[in-house]
Amino acid sequence: MSDYFRTLALGQNKRARTRNLLIDTAIDVFSDKGIEAASVQEITMIAGLANGTFYNHFKDKEELAGSVSRAIVLEIAKRLAEQMQGLDRGVTRVTVASWAFLRIAVANGNWARVLAYQFQRRPVTNTIVFQYMRADLELAAKQSKLDIEVDDFLLEQLASLMMAALHRQLEQGEQSAVMHRVCESMLRLLGLTPAQAKREVDNAQQHPLVSRVVSD
Amino acid sequence: MSDYFRTLALGQNKRARTRNLLIDTAIDVFSDKGIEAASVQEITMIAGLANGTFYNHFKDKEELAGSVSRAIVLEIAKRLAEQMQGLDRGVTRVTVASWAFLRIAVANGNWARVLAYQFQRRPVTNTIVFQYMRADLELAAKQSKLDIEVDDFLLEQLASLMMAALHRQLEQGEQSAVMHRVCESMLRLLGLTPAQAKREVDNAQQHPLVSRVVSD
Amino acid sequence: MSDYFRTLALGQNKRARTRNLLIDTAIDVFSDKGIEAASVQEITMIAGLANGTFYNHFKDKEELAGSVSRAIVLEIAKRLAEQMQGLDRGVTRVTVASWAFLRIAVANGNWARVLAYQFQRRPVTNTIVFQYMRADLELAAKQSKLDIEVDDFLLEQLASLMMAALHRQLEQGEQSAVMHRVCESMLRLLGLTPAQAKREVDNAQQHPLVSRVVSD
Amino acid sequence: MSDYFRTLALGQNKRARTRNLLIDTAIDVFSDKGIEAASVQEITMIAGLANGTFYNHFKDKEELAGSVSRAIVLEIAKRLAEQMQGLDRGVTRVTVASWAFLRIAVANGNWARVLAYQFQRRPVTNTIVFQYMRADLELAAKQSKLDIEVDDFLLEQLASLMMAALHRQLEQGEQSAVMHRVCESMLRLLGLTPAQAKREVDNAQQHPLVSRVVSD
């Protein structure tokens, strides 16, 4: 059973610990049977809490689902932000961030599943990660004179490609080939030629965020 | 209220007529509140039928959802097949078919919504339309020496782009700009340069399946 | 699938043939899942008839259940009557009849099951077989000066012993040991000593109705 | 309305009290219309509880039926055990226990009905009462050199005789004659002569468990 967020809250007060226990449990249950099919009762039971405790922390399942995805995305964003500080080339940033995002999500199988479920329900493009992505895209567009319009629809298209990659890997296990390919697709979509796209992705693969992940 | 499939069944026996009435009603209800949230009771009530009648025609809601999407996709495929007989250029076929598919789905607002809901639940790439798409892609790859691998994952990526376009138009109404753009994206993803992609889509827009639709 | 009663009705009119088809089918379904759990719809479907046809022949499931058990019991009684004409010793008649009844019922596995189910629902002691049984008991009581009172309660006790034997054999297959034992129990209940009871049953086992059955 | 088990739970926590309220109510409803025909809704309504409360205590009606019969049988067994401590003669124990069991069940009219219904559904011979019975039978067989084989089938035969007596008294009211007679039958079945059986039952009738019951 996941204990990621519970562990993060170890030093905090009881309220925070119980809340994160619920989030950890929800990640497991959501990823197991989907968000719709999961019931509050099952989550609290598995968490070893009483039924009513849930409502001391969340208004309803919807709020929980939002908190869960936000917590996951925030956690991934935090790791990305730390390591991408040096990069100042937009295209590289986009490529490395996409690949690393997928990698981290899939490495935590349950995170990927929950994000995939949540993406079906509400667009993810307004999450923090995609706000960073938008900045990187604008940087890349300016630097590389890309033939694109950086707007919501572009982000949605890129996001849906990433989700297609998540789905595929949830069925077939983590595969760097899938990530390589979807990153190429994203760059092609941004206007790079197949050859350029391939070269960019090959380079990105060298970045610690990506390569280290591959090896561990 | 939709009456598309009911109308198709006008000449047939009562069983077929009731069945298609249920399908028409389900399209409305599904598109209104989603497939999960829709209840059998609501569908039968709106259809003006008794609760139990549903189960004379479908095992459960899942079977209905499958029948509904299949009926819609088949209907779209039928229209496409008729009009695309003359086209023998792979890239053109892919472009026209994608645009026309989107156009027909969105023109029947409820069809698009149901397909979008169903796509979240099961991959649509094994439906008839995507079997045609695969053939066209193989043709295009050979004729135009595209740098792609025609496999399931390619289809899934293309499908997810189309669904992104559907979603967008469901929120903001039918827009040829959105379709133009997503078709360009698809072609870029197949390896065409932005300029080539734009030219292809501009040409496709002249095809009756696309332009006529725009006008009706 | 059973076709016993259908075959009996081969020469008769269509009404009789359909009716007996329903009876045959009901025997199968009743014996498979019990009378309560069986549904009219399942019976007609398996019979290859339309739903509504049932009600041309029976008022409801209860009437069918009655007809089915009556048909079975009558059929068994007919076979017994033919072969027991020569016997004029009451105790022998009771023993042979009981054993033969059990044997025939169990040999038609489905008959035994249906009788067992029906016995739970209504006392069987007013069926024709038990009317014969009563006569034989009275004969035996007079001839052998048995210390019994031949009344409904005696018949019910004997019937419940026979049903216990049926149940046992339905679980474990036909076993002459079970029949031998339950017949001894019945005779003990009628006041015979264990030794007498054993002797009577040993003799009864020679009777064609019993021994022939054992061999076929 | 029964309140036997509710009363037993008076000192316990609310959960136990509600549970026993459901058991008491179920005894009434089961005995009124049978276990199959009873509905969960009716039971909760009569108990004055909400529909869903049922499922906080029992998985389904089947589990309730099991709990109800177990509670009844356990209660009867408890009373028997207390009062039969002095008896060390197997045949007497069997006779007294059988008679007392029947008497207690019938005195609580609804208990007898529920047991009769449940017996039709699952063999009762593996309940606690019949485990005691088996021990007593083995004792009796050794002490009195009975010509019997103490196994499941013997218990089933004896149980079915007892149920025949229950049925009879449910229709016609409690009658010591019926009990006297079925106890004689049981002893005959164990190999006693009619005269011995009668004497044993006459003696057993003097035992407090039996005679006191008769008087209260």
Place this chain on the structure above:
DNA sequence: GATGAATGAGTATTCATTCAT
């Protein structure tokens, strides 16, 4: 803050029965 028993609306599903064809 946590508990957990109780609630009751909501949903799926079955099935005997009717009746027009």
Place this chain on the structure above:
DNA sequence: AATGAATGAATACTCATTCAT
């Protein structure tokens, strides 16, 4: 006689939510 589509009452079961302790 048979058909079979339609009915709708009946029932089981789930689950978000409340609230007294």
